[in-house]
Amino acid sequence: MEDRDAFLADFVERYNAKFAKALAKPDNLHRTLNIEPDRLAEAFCLRNKRYVTKDLTPTYDRKRIRLEVNDLTRGLAGKYVDVYEMPDGRIPVRAKDVALPCSILNPHQKRVTHAAITENKHLSALLAHIKQEQEKATLPTKVKPVSAKRGYKKTGRRPPGRPSKMEAYYERRRAERAAEG
Known part of the structure; x- marks a missing residue:
């Protein structure tokens, strides 16, 4: 150990x-x-360009970001904006280095929770009913092909129709043998 330290020095x-x-x-x-130090944080974040739809909602990381309608955002429909993902979890939106007022819409937070039912005494019956409907909707449905929906069932037999050439040949041979014998 001492030899190593002496060699290193x-x-x-x-x-x-x-x-x-x-x-x-x-x-x-x-x-x-x-x-300013706030702008320095932008150097340590993820920056992406996102397309703004007609209803002023760009998407980022499976989240829809709704831009508030004002003079800054009216002209952004059909254009691209910069979406920043900061290390602390914030997601600000900028266009031409101007911060835009926005809110994040998360589709996964639309579920009625048990806590919401117990908190609101006046709407508890309605919220309980909504929760039951949501639970019914989450049950997997059996997917049927179109033919099964119309009542088709497999029997394993071929439908009657025009015989194949081989079947016609063997039928003629049987008829000839019957005539001879």
Whole structure:
């Protein structure tokens, strides 16, 4: 262990002596950051372009984002906006670096929960009925082909029709044998 540490210290000195370059100017020449810290967070987020539909709702990550109707958003139908996914979970929408007022519509949150039924005493009967209907709707339905819907059932036999050429040949042969015998 001590041999390794001694070797490493000696190696670092030799490596720096061989490859180190002297500074052209000893001053700190980094530019100062002249943007606000909120904009710095945009560098660490996912940014995607999304199409805005006629009803001002772009989609992102299976969520519909509804833009509020105002002077900024009226002209965005049929155009693309920037959707940012921040590390803290926020999803702001921008068009030409202007933040747009919006709300997120999540289709998975449209279910009536048991807590909602117990909280609202006046609507509890109606909410219970809605929950029952939703549970009925979630039962899987048996999918039938179109022919089964119309009443077709397989019997395993071929329908009567025109005989094949082989069947006609064997029928003639049987008739000839019957005539001979």
